[in-house]
Amino acid sequence: MSTVSMIVWNEFLNDARVLKEAQTLQSSGFQVVVHALHTPGVTQERETLDGGVKVVRVAKNPFWKLRKRRYLEAGKKSATNPEQKPPQAQKPATPPPETFQRQLLKLIARLSTHAGLAFQLVRSRPAAIHAHDVNVLPTAWLAAKLARVPLVYDAHEISTDREGYKAFRRLVGWIEKTLMPGAAGTITTTEARAKFFARAYGIPRPLVLQNRPRLVKASGSNRIREELGLSEPWPIVLYQGGLQPGRGLPRLVEGAASVPNAYFVFIGGGRQERELHGLSERLGLAERVRFIPTVALAELPSYTASADIGVQPIENTCLNHFTTDSNKLFEYVIAGLPVVASQLPEISRVVRQHDLGLLVPPGDTAALAEAIQRLVEDPERRAHYRDQAATAAQSLNWESQEQGLIDLYARVLPASRAGATQR
Structure with missing residues (x-):
């Protein structure tokens, strides 16, 4: 059974789109492994979902224990301060000033996480690697090169013009313009976005998989x-x-x-x-x-x-x-x-x-x-x-469009099998 290794930059707890794509490919004969972020005490590092989809998680921040200790110490200090409001009445704590050391620590932590994800992707011995959104595209691209397998890129958003991404607009554009044309398959969520990506990066129009739910009968209730x-x-x-x-x-x-x-x-x-x-x-x-x-x-x-x-x-x-x-x-x-x-x-x-x-x-x-x-x-x-x-x-x-995803992988994977034979 060929493995499709997906990668996301979240904990994969409530990502409906990724779950549906994974289930579709799993039910069509692939072993799907979703590589996600691990938060100790919240998520499991490894689990198998109903239907057989496997999940492998990597700790997002290797310094989480240090940060947790700092928050606990802050909590103890506030408990000894009688003038301080109770926790439920307080605003979220203001982060410490972004010193150079703190910025460097965050960068190291982030790079460490991406390295861990890339390692797990290659370790899974995939037939293809499937990146969900631009924040994991470089990691997926690197892992695909190391594993010598095709890359599929699913652009959930237009991240070059998106709420909260203004500071990263040029970087995101450069990443997608550099890496998207080399993907063996591309996917997005609407026809308008497919047209945008095709024109912006000179690629064939991506497959459109709308964010539709599965057809379930939820009887009326109170x-x-x-x-x-x-x-x-x-x-x-x-x-x-x-x-x-x-x-x-x-x-x-x-x-x-x-x-x-x-x-x-x-x-x-x-x-x-x-x-x-x-x-x-x-x-x-x-x-x-x-x-x-x-x-x-x-x-x-x-x-x-x-x-x-x-x-x-x-x-x-x-x-x-x-x-x-x-x-x-x-x-x-x-x-x-x-x-x-x-x-x-x-x-x-x-x-x-x-x-x-x-x-x-x-x-x-x-x-x-x-x-x-x-x-x-x-x-x-x-x-x-x-x-x-x-x-x-x-x-x-979802059921009315999922065949498009299966057809895309039917086009992508023959090249992967040929490459595996040559190795």
Whole structure:
């Protein structure tokens, strides 16, 4: 059985896209090994998932014990300070100043992690190496050269124009321009992104695998209502995903003030979590704007299906957002939710083609609130969009596109086997 070794720069705990790709290749006859980051006390260094996908994790920071000791010492100091606020009332600790020594330590730790990942990739004796996103592309490229096997690159984002990547834009562009043309296969998430990569780097248009969920039947339930103790019979307006800048989430909280007879529920965590909590409290919305921490992938469909309206208010802050079609949009569809979404090209194409809900100009709080209110006060309209979602779910699922991934590997791997024969 040929091995496909994947690499990600995360702990591989809630990465739905990578998990689905790994499962597809595993079920088609490959042994898939996902190489990820290890956080002691949180993840296992090695495990085998249901279906046979193996996971090998490498510690992200070899100095984690030292850092943990420093935090414990800081905690002891704060405990002896009677004027200091209790931990739950404090803001996250401010990192120490970035001295040269600290920067050097971080660089060594990061390079050590990449070296460990590269070693494990080669050690797995793969037939192909599959890199998920640009932050592991150089490591995957090096390992592929050492193992003399083909490289497959899956660009989940346009990282040259992406929230939080401004400082690395030139470096990312250089890495992709240098390494992407040499990949035996390339993949991305939308047609617009495929067109971008083809034009930017002079490569054949990548295979498009949208971030669709598997087709699962999540029967309607009251999971959100019961878990949060929501007493009123109002519709539940749901946003699920990372609570990150540029996703229109403060506008969604502000819009809740104009939609009085509805609950607004956020499922997920991220950099804006505290900001959103504070905003809802300042606006007097804490009873109607509620939060649920990140839930396991296997549990998410039952939460989604227990809502009434799904919202994707992402803003047009960068090319990456402009070209997205959003995994949460497809998750809402599979769960049978009517949607209110930003009027961006790829999102609009899906919503209009399947008549799934209402589109609003990105960044327009009033329009967002008005669209949500229209659905909240019109059960018949919601029922229509639910029926449309049920129909669309039969085609907008992972199973309907996964053959493309299998076909890509059928093209890539003959060269690998030939190379192995020559060795």
